Amino acid sequence: MELNDLLAYNWGVMMPEFIILGTIALLVLLDLFLSKEFDRKLFGWIAIAALISAGISVLGMLDTPVTSILDDTYRLDSFAKAFKMILLAGSVFVMLLAMNYNPKDGFSEYRGEFFYLFLAALLGGMIMSSSGDLITLFVGLELLSIPSYILAGMRRNSLSSNESAMKYVINGGISTAITLFGLSYVYGLAGSTNLLTIAKTLSTNVDSQHTYLLGIAFFMIFVGISFKLAAAPFHMWAPDVYQGAPTPVTAFLSVVSKAAGFIILVRIMFTIFLLTASDGPGSMPLLLKLQDYIAFLAAATMIIGNVIALRQRNIKRLFAYSSIAHAGYILVAFTSLNYLTFDAIWFYLVAYLFMNMGAFAVIQLMSETTGSEEIKDFAGFYKKAPVLAAAFGILLLSLAGFPGTAGFIGKVNIFMSAFLDKDNPHYVLASIMIATTVVSYVYYFGILTQMFFRPAAESKSIKIPAGIIATVGIAVAASILFGIMPNIALDFLHSNFGGFVDFLE
Structure with a gap:
């Protein structure tokens, strides 16, 4: 890609993500070079300022029409704006909790890491909300998940925190593998990773064998995301992780991470399976046909x-x-x-x-x-x-x-x-x-x-x-x-x- 083509994109639609990304880089450098005696609570105020700035940026784009860049891998639509506001608002509260969290088992020593790891997880959720492609959806999902595993085990001297991190990693890895396996079926049948292209391709599906494979893909994706949502019977990790993780991390998992889980669920299910014919053109969409299973x-x-x-x-x-x-x-x-x-x-x-x-x-x-x-x-x-x-x-x-x-x-x-x-x-x-x-x-x-x-x-x-x-x-x-x-x-x-x-x- 030539430089002129790269500069031609409307990068302003990614301003909220750029603000968060820049803040992460700043906090990493500050944490690296400042002395250990320096009070890292200042990082929380910097992060809150960044979150408010990103929120103002989202509000400033409410009247912006649907915009997609990078070959429609990133799209700014009303869905992305509405749910980014939830992610950013929830993150401000998490920051306030983290700045006032003072347990007796070793969290304060790693408070600086908490702030930029948390912002990295938030950035993953924001990318998911604006993803127009399976690849960017998956990148956002992993950017959300991997820092979350570390945050859950941040109380290094607490056995329950160590246990929660281990259980979260194992269950998170399983859910990611199941989700990716289901997405691979969708890509194989549609020949594209772009969500709207997949929807157009599969809406004219007439092959019963393809429908069978799409049904398998649907269940694998839904089960994989259900782990992230802590939906039964895939909830077994949640009680131990919520109990063992630092309280601000528990709040993050219960609100911000859960909202991000519903974001990816709606993006994939409504874009792909709501338009996919279950038995030839004109037949009931696959998502409606499988409605009873979701119920x-x-x-x-x-x-x-x-x-x-x-x-x-x-x-x-x-x-x-x-x-x-x-x-x-x-x-x-x-x-x-x-x-x-x-x-x-x-x-x-x-x-x-x-x-x-x-x-x-x-x-x-x-x-x-x-x-x-x-x-x-x-x-x-x-x-x-x-x-x-x-x-x-x-x-x-x-x-x-x-x-x-x-x-x-x-x-x-x-x-x-x-x-x-x-x-x-x-x-x-x-x-x-x-x-x-x-x-x-x-x-x-x-x-x-x-x-x-x-x-x-x-x-x-x-x-x-x-x-x-x-x-x-x-x-x-x-x-x-x-x-x-x-x-x-x-x-x-x-x-x-x-x-x-x-x-x-």
Whole structure:
């Protein structure tokens, strides 16, 4: 490629990625040359400034039409813009948690590495959201995954952290291999790695043998990505990894990494299999024909996540199973496959971002204060920090889907989407969603019971860092605001992203 051709590309559409990449390079150099005594928390402020700058860059491109560069391997469309905003917003909260994370087992020594490894993982998620090609999708996936394995084991002196990193690497490697195997079938049948070219090629598929191979590819890709989402029955890694990883990393895995998983799921499944004929031209798309299998996985994820959470005594393990259950709720919207699907997934991820990040901020503070992550240690929390306990209670109610919170509106959107298809409404799936939501009230209210109705072992007040106050305050405000006035978020979505009609352009 000649220099003039390279310069002819509209590189401005990649400005958010360039900002993050430049910050990673800067932090690596600073960490290399600064003395060990230098407080690496400054890196967090540099990273937050970069995240805000990247977010402003995304907002500045809201009116930019669909733009693709590098032979359509990178595309900026409404889907990419909307989901990059979720990734960037969640990352700001993770940074605030990391700057205020001070465990007793060796995290502070590697705090500098945390910031640029985390930004590298974020960059992978952003690349996935704008990928128009299987190769860039896979590169983004690995750029997200590999730093995540390191981050999970960053507490080097903690056996549980070492165990979580090992389990994450093994399960992540297996899921990547399965996903890549499925993508290789798609490439072999379509003769291209470009997503839109694949969609056009496979939409005219008439060979039944090809359909059979595409069915295998579909299941392998879906299973591989289900590992990333911690969807049942491929969730076995999540509880141990969530428990052993540093709390900011757990928050990252539960929100940012999970959002990135749904990004790649939607990109691949909706682009390729929604247009692929299942039995010759004019027949039902393959994704619709296999809808029942996705519904089964969504139901199993909701049931397993919520039921097993009832038996948990460790707060981070409980939130691991809660995260599994929430992945099941979002899969209900994915199963529905109608015009409300994108809206329901986007809004739920936004609501989940705020309520889960705020909850992990409180969990981090309590685990450092008490030296334990047991739910029983939340007893009498209201006496020690009444305002913080009340805020945590609101976030738990939002996670449970209590009316008046963003979590409730998110569940209502998903519930409504399950009935929009008049020919095939998902009554059973919607019923399971309601039943499992009721089950979730038991363990969420169990935490509330400990905080407000159980006596504390000691009544010593808790010192709350400014970063934790900011995180919890923003999370609670957003959870209430989007619960009472959800149209603020939905109107922003509709006015700026136009129903994602350019997704396949």
